[in-house]
Amino acid sequence: MHLHTLTILLVTSAVAFALLGPVPAMLERARWPSREPRAALILWQAIGLAGGVAVLAAAMSLALAPLHPSPLIAAGAFAGNLFAGDPTGGLGVAHFVLFLFALAMSARLAGVLPMTIWRTWQARHRHRDLVGLVSRPWPASRPGHGHVLDHPVAAVYCLPGRAVRGAPRVVFTTGALAQLDDTELSAVLAHEHAHLTERHDLVAMPFLAWVTAFPWFPGVRRARVSVAMLLELVADDRAATTADPAALASALARIGGSAGAATPDGALAITGAGVLLRVRRLLDPPPRSPRWRATAYLMAATLVMLPPSVMLPVW
Amino acid sequence: MARLGELEHAIMDVLWASDSSMTARDVRDALSDRDLAATTILTVLSRLENKGLVTRDRSARAHRYRPTDARDVHVASLMRQALDSASNTDAALARFADAVTPEEAAALAGALDEAMRRRRAEGG
Structure with a gap:
């Protein structure tokens, strides 16, 4: 050679x-x-x-x-x-087979990304549509704005999007609203709006596509988990510039803690280490x-x- | 778009609040302050039927509509999607905080006390 x-x-x-x-x-x-x-x-x-x-x-x-x-x-x-x-x-035959293999890998990479984007977009669109239909009005006495789901489990999440086709939405359960005082609520809203403004969903998307395309590489799975975590840290940092970091920390501890209490068998996503790390990081910024x-x-x-x-x- | 979504929301609220199925006229009467045309109501009802949210009873001359599922059922399915990190929708939304194990919950409770103490200290 x-x-x-x-x-x-x-x-x-x-x-x-x-x-x-x-x-x-x-x-x-x-x-x-x-x-x-x-x-x-x-x-x-x-x-x-x-x-x-x-x-x-x-x-x-x-x-x-x-x-x-x-x-x-x-x-x-x-x-x-x-x-x-x-x-x-x-x-020769051996090299030609290798060439076909490389070609198939490229095609898989190139094909999975648009497919992942399409699926995610559809799932989000259905979810957003239903949230719009079943949500309750945001309580007038609370600061900010969002959609409210009548559910005892404390959960907060956002649905990213462009204002043109389905505006981004922040969703709170009644359980989450009940847990948070006004300062904490403003801090959580600042965190979610950081995700929406910086379009963190688009940063996470290629990593999701890579996991879908090549789930057997540990490095690819690690990348996805780490990126998701780092995006939370970035949103925490941005929220901390306008909101009280200690309020964001107590909000995280309340919501993370109560969601865990609601599912004693731990059937839900067990990535609580992330929540704990974020709380400590907000209280004592490195x-x-x-x-x-x-x-x-x-x-x-x-x-x-x-x-x-x-x-x-x-x- | 926004107006249509808002109208769908209002009509679903009427149907969920009602004990029995309703005709388009019943819905219009319930929303009389909006001064809606009957055709508008019918259009929105058929959109909701296509989405699987409303079931239509065609036995009478005036079709009767009722919610396919209670509001709670839809909320429960949304919560499943929102909390299930393994689902396809995981990428579609970003959760504020994931659930934790009991040991981590104990550590979190300690962190919460600390956060509250600092807030009191800073707030004066």
Whole structure:
């Protein structure tokens, strides 16, 4: 095998392997993301992007290696052979099968994202429609505005959307409203509006699509869970700029605690560690870290550049 | 859009508040302050029927409408969607706080006391 092909293969497979396993595991355990959640989100996005590109690049360069040491030129030669009437594009059987495999992976990635967006959009639309029909009017004595569901379990959630086609909605159960005083209620509303304003649902979407497409990679599952958590931290931080952080903390503790009490068998989502961490973080905000922020951005930029740059024929 | 949704809400409220099924005329009388045309009521009722929220009885000349399910049933299904993190709708909405285990609830109770103490301290 040509040395150049070998280098590309080594780099792309190493990046792919690292980004699907050990790197997400390390980032998930790291403590600095709680200090710099926005930078950590950017890093997760870079990991997702670079990981996907590296896997495909590794498979494609290995498949096309017999045609030319440089993958881009090899791809051109492959296309030329196909047009010239060679059904396998000048590849042997083994390499052609690998090429088909890489092609199927790309198609899966490309197809799952729009499908996930469509499904989520439909589920949200149905849910929003029904909320509009069964909700009670927001109590005039309470601050802010939202939709009220008559239910004893304390729950608060938001339905993102654009104002044009189904405005975003914040939904409270009567159980949640009863638990919160006015200051806490304003803090919760500020948190939910941070999600809606910054469209955190769009940030989470690609990670959901990756889990749907490749559920067997632990790194992909870790990415999704961590991203969801970081989005909560970002919304907490934003809410804390306009609302009382201690009120947001007590609201979190009340709602998280009472929802747990309502389901003693723990049948619901058991990610309470997140709630506890958020409460403590709001009460004692960890110091910001410009150094970690800069490192995260640098790592993100390097990751995104790495797989494409080794593919270039200039080497 | 917004007006139609609001009208659907109002008509469902009337149907849920009624003990028996209603004709379009009954619904219009219940909403007499809105001065709605009978055709508007019929249009909205058939939209609600398409959504599965309303069941139509065609045996009489004037069709009678009633809610397919009680309001509680719909609320319960919304809550299931909202609280079930494994469902497809998980991505559709963002929960404020997930449920916790009893041990974590105890730790949360401690954190809550701390938060309340600080709020009192800051509030003066």
